[in-house]
Amino acid sequence: MTLHPVLHEVTERIRQRSRGWRAAYLDGVAAMHENRPLRARLSCGNLAHGFAGSNATDKSRLKADATPNLGIVSAYNDMLSAHQPFETYPTQIRDIARSLGATAQVAGGVPAMCDGVTQGRAGMELSLFSRDAIAQATAVALSHDMFDAAVYLGVCDKIVPGLLIGALAFGHLPAVFIPAGPMTPGIPNKQKAEVRERYAAGEATREELLEAESGSYHAPGTCTFYGTANSNQVLLEAMGIQLPGASFVNPGTPLRDALTRAATERALRITALGADYRPIGQLIDERAIVNAVVALLATGGSTNHTIHFVAVARAAGIVLTWEDIDALALAVPLLARVYPNGEADVNRFAASGGTAYVFRELIDAGLMHADIPTVVAGGMRAYCDEPRLDGGSLAYAPGAAQSGDEEVVRPVSAPFETHGGLRLLKGNLGRSLIKLSAIKPEHRSITAPAVVVDNPQALNKLHAAGALPKDFVAVVRFQGPHANGMPEMHSLTPLLGMLQNQGRRVALVTDGRLSGASGKIPSAIHVTPEAAHGGALAKLREGDMVRLDGEAGVLEALVDAAEWNARGIAVDSTPPAFDMGRNLFANSRALVTPPDQGALSISCGPVFQHGETEPEYDAEYELGGGTLAAEAPHEAKDA
Structure with a gap:
């Protein structure tokens, strides 16, 4: 199937924009590659420390320099339902490796917090930065240079992007992600x-x-709605670094165990010690990143990934922009409705055809790169098959040829909507994103007076006091990464949803985030520049008329231009807080990049100064024209 012209042009735009950084990244990957066990680079004392705790069989193999050693990086804790099943995975993986004549060791653990527990609480201000802490913890785990490949045990919101960023820092190592599956x-x-x-x-x-x-x-397993955690799983499959169909098999089932075995076997077979070396740094290129964005758009996935995958791309030396995502959204149809975009949960999505059906539809329409290398043979076409048990062993069969439930998944020829679930908004309030897939068409635009607050609790207090106007745009500012770590505003959705049910016209505008589980209310989120960094939200005043139009891509204050330009910048009225560990992340808040650059607080690929224009084709580049403008000169710091 011929690649869709928009997909081709956006991919080429990303490739050309990123070519210098990508080349430097791949040079680093090549420099770390060796066709022998990487632990052979260690001194005898180093190596002895590395296997001192192993059993006799593993010690003999680790001494012999003949077999691969698999690193396990785990986000296990038993508070997170999605990660609780990982408790037994290291034992399983070690046993599988031994049965294949290899070894496996737990390289390290990474923190894993649950946004469902911290919603509306002080701990939510640590959430976004936990992604970068996870990336750093992954790097610490792999820094011992004992491993020839790694498997990553993680499912939820910031955990998978953090593991990905960390894995890409060790791009010479093959990597396979192993999920635990959704709860029933x-x-x-x-x-x-x-x-x-x-x-x-x-x-x-x-x-x-x-x-x-x-x-x-x-029960144990991922929450069943289609939020950030389950979006993670779909995007991992779309990039080809998780086994086909592995995402939505329930924990504690024979098929789940068979997939874990197969993932371990595959990770051991794609090391540099064999004839099928597949390092993650080479697998994750601009095509894989575009595939991830397409999968996000086609399934109506979490808005959080408009931040996370900008960051993931940069970890691989690739510059992805919100304009790229918006351009793809105009070409990629919405093929799935899973809560909050519909009534089905992810179990029903999987039963209706799931990723195999959606990916085949996209590939056949030229809307995914089918030719990318993946951790399995066959490229992305292998991801159009479904896992089955055949006599207790894992086998694959062709995925459903037709949707099992057209209320849940549909073909490209009859999508739920002709455009993807996300849109970029622009105007005098800045740039932001809106998730349209969960919002009914009649609620996608609003012009109403602003109710301006500096924290979400203030809006709840105004409601309790009966002080909210009938129709309004709730502007919750000073919630960006520089201000307080960019917490999610999900705690406001029951209130705003209730008011909308009463026939009132309401919307949310914020420089904070909104949970992947949120929908229904028109919400301009991730507004950048943020208020704490001189953004226009800090100019808004109570009662200013605000226009949010998701279909037209507009977010603006309807204020006379002369008055608007003359206004000063408000200061955050919320007292600074130091409890719940927030003081430990002061450096992260000071150093963090804007959301459209991944909200990164760590050095991770190309970074541009606040307010600095990124390398652009976008102003001159017209989709469908087939011609790329020359790259504009640009000075950037490579951090």
Whole structure:
């Protein structure tokens, strides 16, 4: 199938923009490559330390320099339902490696926090920066140079992007990501949301609310809605660094165990010691990044990835921009409706055809790069097959030829919408993003007076006091990464959803984030420049008319230009806080890049100064024209 012209042109734009940084990155990958066990580079004393705790069989293999040693980087803890199943994975992986004549060691653990626990709490201000801490912890784990490949045990929001960034820092190592799968269905997500809204309206008790929440989040495994965690899994498959169909197989099942075995075997077979070397740094190129964005758009995935995958791309020397994502969104149709974009959970999505069906539809329409190298043979076409058990062993069969439920997944020829789930907004308030896939068309634009607050709690207090106008745009500013770590505003969605149910016109505008589970309310999020960095949100005043138009891609304050330019910048009225570890992340807040550059607080690929224009083709580049403008001169620091 011929590649769609927009996909081709955006990919080429990214390639040309990134060529210097990508070449430097690949030079680094090549410099670390050796066709012998990497532990052979260690001195005898170094190596003895590296296997002192191993059993006799593993010691003899690690001394012999003949077999691969697999590093395990785990995000296990037993508070996160998605990661609780990982408790037994290291033992399984070690046993599998030994059965193949190889070895495996737990290289290290990384922190894993749950946004579902910290929503609306002080701990949420650590959430985004935990991604960078995970990347650093991954690097520490792999720094011993004992490993010839690595497997990564992680599922949830910041964990997978952090592991990816860390893995790309060791781009010479093959990498396979191993998920744990989603929990089985609980009460429908829509029913849970209804109880939340009734609780916000004072019509449900706390006991009712807790019962509903417990009925939804009820067992080991990933939460069943299509938020950031489950979007992670789809994007890993779209890049070819997780086994085909591995994302949505429930924990504790024979098929789940068979996939874990196969992933371990595959990681050991693609090291530099064999004839099929597949280092992650070569696998993750601009085509893989575009595939990830396409999968995000086609499935209506989490807005958080408009930050995370900008960061992941940069870790591989690739400059991805919001304009690239927006251009792809105009060409990629919406093929899935999974809560919060519909009523189905991810189990029903998988049963209806899942990733295999969606990827085949996209590939056949020229909307995915099918020719990229992946951790398995066959490129992306292998991801159009589904895993099965055949006599207890893993086998693959062709995925569904037709949707099993067109309320959940549809073909390219009859999509839910002709455009992807995300759009870029621009105007005098800055640049931001909106997730349209969860919003009904009649709610996608609004012009209303601004209610301006400096923290989400202030909006709840205004509601409790009956001080909110009938129709309004809630502007929650000083929530960007530089201000306080860019927490999610998900705690506001029950209130705003309830008001919208009453027939009121409401919207949210914020330089903070919005949970991947959030939808329904028109929300301009990730506004950049942020208020704490001189952004225009700091100019807004109570009662200013604000226009948010998701279809037209507009976010603006309807204020006379002369008055607007003459206005000063407001200062955050929220007192600084130092509890819950927030003081430990002061350097991260000071150093962090803007959201459209990945909100990175660590050195990770090409970085541009605040307010500095990135290397552009975009002003002159017209999709469909087939011609790239010459690259504009640009000075950047490579950090």
